Amino acid sequence: MAGRAKSDATEALKQLTYLASALKAPRITESAVRLADHARDAGWTHEEYLAAVLDREVAARNASGAQLRIRAAGFPARKTLEEFDWDAQPGVRQQIAALASGGFLTEARNVVLLGPPGTGKTHLATGLGIAAAHHGHRVLFATATEWVTRLTEAHRAGKLANELARLRRYGLIIVDEVGYLPFEQDAANLFFQLVSSRYEHASLILTSNLPFSGWGGVFGDQVVAAAMIDRVVHHADVLTLKGASYRLRNRGIDTLPSIRETADHQPG
Numbered sequence: 001m002a003g004r005a006k007s008d009a010t011e012a013l014k015q016l017t018y019l020a021s022a023l024k025a026p027r028i029t030e031s032a033v034r035l036a037d038h039a040r041d042a043g044w045t046h047e048e049y050l051a052a053v054l055d056r057e058v059a060a061r062n063a064s065g066a067q068l069r070i071r072a073a074g075f076p077a078r079k080t081l082e083e084f085d086w087d088a089q090p091g092v093r094q095q096i097a098a099l100a101s102g103g104f105l106t107e108a109r110n111v112v113l114l115g116p117p118g119t120g121k122t123h124l125a126t127g128l129g130i131a132a133a134h135h136g137h138r139v140l141f142a143t144a145t146e147w148v149t150r151l152t153e154a155h156r157a158g159k160l161a162n163e164l165a166r167l168r169r170y171g172l173i174i175v176d177e178v179g180y181l182p183f184e185q186d187a188a189n190l191f192f193q194l195v196s197s198r199y200e201h202a203s204l205i206l207t208s209n210l211p212f213s214g215w216g217g218v219f220g221d222q223v224v225a226a227a228m229i230d231r232v233v234h235h236a237d238v239l240t241l242k243g244a245s246y247r248l249r250n251r252g253i254d255t256l257p258s259i260r261e262t263a264d265h266q267p268g
């Protein structure tokens with residue numbers, strides 16, 4: 001570059017740095033510089049160059065938004081769908097792939113994952129939650145027991161309606177481990193209100209080691225359980241995971257009870 005052009009470029013870069021920081025988009029400076037040489041070499045138009053620079057900024061913002069939503073979701077561990085071994089659950093691969101595209105969230109549909117312990121329910125629920133965060137949805141994960149505690153506190157404080165309205169702003173709520181502990185009647189009613197409040201507004205993912213026929217025992221009342229299941233499954237994909245616990249694979253242990261005889265094998 002000639003001396004004159006070079007000092008013009010330095011001036012322009014200084015101004016770019018200032019403008020990008022005024023826009024609270026300091027990354028723009030870096031991509032503007034990096035793409036400028038490429039644009040010259042490739043003969044891009046001014047419009048193409050500007051679009052490429054802004055595209056990098058938008059992509060970076062979406063990615064950092066997704067990271068914030070993933071951190072805020074409260075997943076017990078970051079398990080992605082990419083890490084899932086489909087050979088262990090070939091039957092649900094296509095359905096999960098379809099759900100991962102996020103269409104169920106815009107339609108406020110639900111997902112129910114049923115199956116014995118260790119078959120990947122929490123992993124898949126988390127993976128779908130992470131995919132949802134990447135699609136721009138806010139997500140909250142907790143166990144059924146934790147949700148009930150939270151709703152009970154809101155109810156005691158006279159703020160249940162507020163809390164349910166606030167939760168509706170989350171595109172996805174994951175309720176893990178429905179059925180591990182039976183609910184008291186008050187808890188069952190609060191849980192029912194959570195399900196009702198989201199019905200046809202926003203999505204739920206529920207996981208359970210019990211088939212629906214066992215939910216009456218969990219909610220202490222067949223009528224409450226039936227009304228709830230009705231709302232959950234009216235617009236839902238119900239996926240049933242099968243087989244032995246993935247935690248115990250390749251250990252020569254096929255059934256859970258045998259771990260009781262083997263002190264060094266603890267369920268994770």
Ligand code: ADP
Nearest residue numbers: 083084085088117118119120121122123246247
């Ligand atoms: P569940 O919730 O059904 O009891 P988890 O999702 O907690 O089971 O799975 C137990 C452990 O095994 C987790 O660490 C999970 O990541 C892993 N796991 C289960 N199934 C698979 C799979 N098909 N591919 C990879 N990891 C799996």
Ligand code: MG
Nearest residue numbers: 121122123176
């Ligand atoms: Mg689980």
